[in-house]
Amino acid sequence: MADRVVIIGAVALGPKAACRYKRLVPSAEVTMVDMSPSISYGGCGIPFYVSGDVSSPDELKTTSFHVVRDPAFFEAAKGVHVRPSTRAVSIDRQKKEVLIESLATGAQETLPYDKLVIATGSSPRALPIPGVELEGVHAISGLDEAIEIRELVQTGAVEKAVIVGAGFIGLEMAEALADMWGIDTSVVEITDQLLPGLASPHLADMARRHMEENDISFYFGEKVTALEGADGRVTRVVTDKRTLDADLVIMAAGVAPNDGLAREAGLDVHERGGIIVDDELRTSDPDIFSGGDCVVVKHLISGKPTFLPMGSMANRQGRIIGDNLAGRHKKFPGVLGSWCVKLFEHAVTGVGLTAAAAAREGFDAINVHISQLDRAHFYPEKGLMYLDLVVDRNTGKVLGLQGMSKMRDAVVGRINAVAAAMPHGITVDDLQIMEFAYSPPFSSAMDVINALGNVASNILDGMNRGLAPEEFIKRWEDKDSGEICFLDLRASADSGPVAERMDPTYWKAIPQDELPKRMDEVPRGRKLVLVCNTGARSYEAQVMLDAAGLTDTENLQGGVATARMLGIEP
Amino acid sequence: MADRVVIIGAVALGPKAACRYKRLVPSAEVTMVDMSPSISYGGCGIPFYVSGDVSSPDELKTTSFHVVRDPAFFEAAKGVHVRPSTRAVSIDRQKKEVLIESLATGAQETLPYDKLVIATGSSPRALPIPGVELEGVHAISGLDEAIEIRELVQTGAVEKAVIVGAGFIGLEMAEALADMWGIDTSVVEITDQLLPGLASPHLADMARRHMEENDISFYFGEKVTALEGADGRVTRVVTDKRTLDADLVIMAAGVAPNDGLAREAGLDVHERGGIIVDDELRTSDPDIFSGGDCVVVKHLISGKPTFLPMGSMANRQGRIIGDNLAGRHKKFPGVLGSWCVKLFEHAVTGVGLTAAAAAREGFDAINVHISQLDRAHFYPEKGLMYLDLVVDRNTGKVLGLQGMSKMRDAVVGRINAVAAAMPHGITVDDLQIMEFAYSPPFSSAMDVINALGNVASNILDGMNRGLAPEEFIKRWEDKDSGEICFLDLRASADSGPVAERMDPTYWKAIPQDELPKRMDEVPRGRKLVLVCNTGARSYEAQVMLDAAGLTDTENLQGGVATARMLGIEP
Known part of the structure; x- marks a missing residue:
């Protein structure tokens, strides 16, 4: 027991x-010290205060x-x-005192x-x-800064905003400014995608x-080199490729x-920053x-120390x-x-690692992409999920697993379910039999x-030879090479009209259920890229083509549903 | 490998x-045999076809x-x-033939x-x-029956419907008939609650x-003894307590x-019904x-054979x-x-067992109830979750875990997450640190x-001595006995107006943050029932009262939010 605890x-x-x-x-004496006059606030709510979803900072x-x-x-x-x-x-660790x-x-x-508890948090990278x-240049460092931004935007003083950084806060701020206040909003990001390190390249796209x-502009692979102004107010953001006008700049890098404080007190700190703690913190x-x-914690998949600035982890x-x-x-085994x-x-x-991150950690990792309706296809309210x-x-x-859907709570729910099982070291087999509460208004039978697990199992078995969405884009650009033929397996109502406007030198429609009888029409001597609505019928076709000895085939993962989300509409 | 498979x-x-x-x-020959002309349909969608959400049975x-x-x-x-x-x-198992x-x-x-694969399914209990x-008397046995019901209701021929059984199908049918077709709908259930065996008594309530x-009438604890009619059509449902007029009766017991078929072939069948299979099925x-x-499978919590007629399990x-x-x-370890x-x-x-079912299985089980907002309290779209x-x-x-909320996908998502971890034998400690994707539009920090895990931990530790909602109802009915005082810990804006209309002999309001200074106002010599909005402040008060030596207290689980859902508004 500690009589006197300082935090x-x-x-x-x-x-x-x-x-x-x-x-x-x-009976203990507990004292919290904080630099700010505002304590115990929901910092993650700042973008929603700026947007106006939250009306007062008091909330x-x-x-x-x-x-x-x-x-x-x-x-009290x-x-x-x-x-x-x-x-x-x-x-002063010897005297056990804080100045x-x-x-x-x-x-x-x-x-x-x-x-003593060190709960000093993090600060925006300068x-x-x-x-x-x-x-007019702001970081999202606390409530006071948020109040200043909200005051600026609600007076109509901001016409153009530039956000530096396409992580969570940058994107949430972009939505807040553009959606609610109609501000012409751009995001500059030094890497080549939004949510770098978190989302797969195609989900990010x-x-x-x-x-x-929704009227947000993006500039990827650009480095901000200077902010310029007049009369002490920002007017322009200069990158290594262009100059953008701005009367509000949000630094979210x-x-x-x-x-x-911990470092100066001689505590162990990770070489890339973050106080080192054991599993009892x-x-x-x-x-x-x-x-x-302010700490690094063990990543449960990579096993490495990781920095995870999330209010949820802090609370737990x-x-x-x-x-x-x-x-x-009590143990905190990791994240x-x-x-x-x-x-x-x-x-x-x-949740977990992206394919790129997994490769960096030394895993021989594959990425399995699917698109599928999130609940019974006959139920009126439903949406595609991209996983x-x-x-x-x-x-x-x-x-790892990532997803995107308009059925927002549903896709987050699926990630949470897989995340709940991941600390137990689950495999694709476990995903296949994982139990989800079923009723048509909520899920598919x-x-x-489960479907994602099935597809992954088929890919690991070599039965389903999938083509990643970004590879499909390359094949599509290469369609006139004479080396590729796209085979459209959709039902004739879907594939027929498409075939009429496509060049028959690279596009052939054979509905999957007609394939066994029309096997002799399948183009020979070229790589076949199999296409259907979501990748299920094209997989079925791949199995049939294999049985017929036609094995140089690739099956577009996620099908046309995914291609369409990437701007290609075959 | 089997060349000839019959299903x-x-x-x-x-x-x-x-x-x-x-x-x-x-290369295999696979033959499926079915009694119906309709095969491979989504039987779980029948209530949604009857309601009109699904427009055609073809869907x-x-x-x-x-x-x-x-x-x-x-x-094809x-x-x-x-x-x-x-x-x-x-x-004929010797000859390996099916007649x-x-x-x-x-x-x-x-x-x-x-x-051979036996996939004969289940039939409505007669x-x-x-x-x-x-x-006019129908079971939900298949598509043809559903089409008949839909034809009946959409011609306006049905004014009063009675549903026998308050399980999933009975309740979904009740909603379908009352909501979409405006039919005066009653449900008769032999047990004392809806979703018997599945939902806790207070969630069921x-x-x-x-x-x-939403205009559904319920008759619990009543046994249907006869259906009566005129000219061969049903007109009344007779129970052991009353007679209900009806021109449509749905048997959903x-x-x-x-x-x-399996039993006659000499296969092992469970004494209460259901073919016995091993973990490879x-x-x-x-x-x-x-x-x-048509089978029984192992329940992963009770370890006992269980009958789970769910399309989702059948698919997996x-x-x-x-x-x-x-x-x-491949293994199917259980459900x-x-x-x-x-x-x-x-x-x-x-998911899993109710407290009553757990007790029947020999567990010393406790039920922990909470009510809490499902996402950041400052985010505009949110809802209470009752767990x-x-x-x-x-x-x-x-x-086990059960929940109810207007944030439908969100509450199902929480159940799925806990369900995903349950096969790994998780404890309350695991719930406390379980990782959920966090952002204010989706969850709380x-x-x-996690909060449910924290409350459960406090209850197991004896720090939080909770009062189950149904026990609170008894205390409330007993409020004039002189043995109980309700102590309302809500902020004065909430508790003040309530105190004005309450009888001070059993109701006292002291906002929790004023409790340390007003400890001498706390009634002595009577059991204190502590009440706040959701059970958090009353728990805080319980700890403070314990420290002051006032230990005869009970903390209403779920607070006023739960009491209100049960029709009591203190």
Whole structure:
């Protein structure tokens, strides 16, 4: 038991740890210190405050039942002391004291502790470019900054906005500005896709197209080199390829862990940043705990330390720290990195590793893509789900999954289900028999995740030789080479009209159910790219063609449903 | 490898097994036999055809892309022979032959097999009462019956309908008749709740109230003793308590496995019905497989044989049988019994055992109830989720979970996530740290399932002494006894107006954040029932009261949010 607990940082993990510990040991003295006057707010809600979905910043500071979580609330309702607008200057681990300083008065003071929690979070990465100090340039660093942005946009002062970075916050801010306030919004991203490191290239491309349809412009593979202004206000964003006019610039190029205080106190810190903690969230000093955005945690698939700045992880870890402050030994074994983001009509979501990330981690990984309706095809309200499964070729182990759909809660629900099983080391076999609650208004008799497992199993077996969507685009561009023929297996109502407008030198329609009788019409001596609505009939055809000795075939994963989302409409 | 495979039954499992096996062994002869002229239809869609959500019965017989799955389709597209309108009379296991009979001509024939699949499904349970043969009395036994019902209702011939049985099909049919066709609809159920054996008593009660608001009448604990009619048409339903007028009666008192053919062939059949199969879905004859509605399978929580007539299980098992016909050794380890049903605005859903079922299976089970918003409280579109977790008191093992919410896909998604982890033997600790994709439009930073795990942990620890909603109702009825005081911990804006209209002899309002200062106002010498919005502040208060030595307290699980759903509005 610790009589005196000091917690540095009072946004997500700090309050959770403080309140949990105080409930376990009501007699303890628990003090939270925070630099900001605002504590315990829902930082992840900032884009929704800027958009206007959330009308007042107070809503981000209240409980579900409209009680403001301010220092007086923590004192009265939780028995936890709060020192807002106060900076932790340094930690003296020998004396077990934290030196703090009032930001209002500059007065310094030492707080003795038995146990200390470092919950300093993360800060937006600052780009080393000229002009970041101009007015109208904002990072999403806290509520005060959010209030400034909202005031700017709701006065109509902003016509053009540029967002630097196409991660979650950048994309959510882009939607907020364009959708609600009609601002001409562009996103500049240094990598070649949105949600870099998170979404597969083709899901990222689908999401980009959807955002472009909603009037967001994207500039990928461009580096911002300077921000320029007039009279101290930003007016232009300069990249290595162009100049964009802007009267609002949002810097959303990622965040970095606030590990300086821990580093200066001599605690172990990862070489790429982030305090190192064990599976009970103890730092290298057994009297100091840490968690949330300022630490690295074990990735349950790669086994490597990973940085996961997510309010959800911080909350779960906060409770664990509260328990362990009280002498319990609760474990936080690691993370899978589940994520989701609403982009206009669609949800884009994922868990674990992308195929590219898995390859970097040394896995022989394959990516399995499908498109399929998310519930019974005869039920009126339904939507296609686009899924990418990442699997280890040798073991069939599930390494990651990403999805996109207009049925937003449904696709996030599927990711959560697979994520719930992934810590147990599941394989493709497990996906095939995974049990989903079934009724036509919610799912198909063969759930989309079971179907994904089936397709993955067929691919691992070599029965289904799939063509990745991005490879299909290359084949399509190469269609006049004389080396490829596209074989359209859709029913004649679908494939007939297409065949009429296609060049017969590279396009042939034979409905799959007519294939056995029309096998002699199948073009010989060329690679056949098999196409149907979603990839199921073309797989059936591939099996039939194999049996007939025609094995140089590729089956478009996700079929025309996927091709269409990528801007190709065969 | 089996050259000749015969499959008896061609609705869900049969076609799946046939097509999978044919893809694995294209040279095989596969024949499906079915009594009906309609095969491979989506039987679970029948209530939605009756409601009009599905406009034509053909939609239940087509693929996602409008291809009709009739015998010609199976022959052409799948290479599978179909014998519709044909009855399997008997199985000669020595000769490895099935005797079949054409229902049109009466002609008999023997089909030799190397491997046989029994996929005979289930049939509606027939009640041994007079009048079931009257016109206007229907079971949901197949498409033809559904077409008759739809024709009846859409001509306006039905004013009053009575449904016998409050399981999935009964409730879905009730909604279909009342919502779309405005028919005065009653449900008679022999047990004391809807979804008996599936939903907790209080979730069932919430669902009943919601359906009553939508003009469905319920008669629980009543046994139908006769159906009466005039001129051969039904006019009344007689129960042991009353007589109800009816010009349409739907018999939905459950289904029973069609295991007669297997039993007569000498295969092992469970004493309560259902063919016994091993984990590769082989019957007691290694050349005969079975699955779907006609078998019993292992329940993964109870370990007992269970009967689970679900199209989803049949589909998953069909593929496994297809694999194992080809000499693979794919396993179907068992089921958790996941389920979901849409009832007007709400989804009701669950997995595993209810507390009552767990007790019957010998577990020392506790039920943990919470109500909580399903996503960030500041996000505009959100809804309360009502959840019941069933946990083994000794081990903390998760035995079951049920939920209800207007955020339908979201609550089903949560059930699916927990279900995905349950085969791995998870405990309350796992729920607390389970990773859910987080963003305010989808979830809370502490997901509702994490919160449920936290509450369960507190209850197992004895820190949170919860009062089940149905016990709260008893306390409320007992409020004038002088032995109880309700202590309302809500913020004064919520609790103040309530206190003004309540009798101060049993009702006292002290906002939780004022409790430490007003501890002397807490009534002594009586049991305190602690009440807040959802059970969180009242738990906080319970901890504070414990620390002050006031330990005779009970904390209303789910708070006023749950009480309100049960018709009590303190």
